[in-house]
Amino acid sequence: MKNFLPISIDISDAKILVIGGGQDALKKIRILQRFDAHVEVLALKVIDEIKNSGIKYTEAVYNKDFLKGYLMLYSCVNNDELDKQIVQDAKEAGVLVNIHDKPALCQFVSPAIYRHGKITVAVGSNGENVYEAIRIRDLIKQTINFN
Incomplete structure (x- = not known):
């Protein structure tokens, strides 16, 4: 069982990547925007609400090269195999990782x-x-x- 330390972290100038372009990703984006985060999205397909939000998005296949320069990422892809790869790649890249609805794979969780x-x-x-x-x-x- 994991035991997460509750902290507050300044993300006002940090780059945060959301992997996935559906409704789960949109919910995370809306939370992050309340804290002035610089959010970018990477997904095969991005829903219109995200496209119309003014957030930078890239419609592409995931590749670990996309992780460079981010403080943290949220994966909202709902794909076990891809999520495990993202966790491995993020740890190697020094990027904190949260896998939506899978706390066992997360380095941090959001309260x-x-x-x-x-x-x-x-x-x-x-x-x-x-x-x-x-x-x-x-x-x-x-x-x-x-x-």
Whole structure:
């Protein structure tokens, strides 16, 4: 079992790669944009919502050469064989890796986040119980008055 350390990391000037161009990738992109991340997408096919978002995207077959210069990546390809290759390549390239819905393959996981101004509340579940973390985050959001 993995044991993830909750941290806050400055990604405002970092390049982050999202591999995959579907709805799961779009959800990750929207979260990252809330933190001023410089996001780029690599996928065989990119949905229109991503194409129309202004984010740089490349429609191509994955190759480890694409990993150069990124701090971290999120893989949203939902392909076990490709995900395992991405993990290996990312580790060799020194890029932190998150595989969507597969915490056992991840070097980091994203918590359920609530942000108000400069205050960020993050509820993590070690990648084990995402819906419970979201429920608790929402309870915190409802309970705390940030006025």
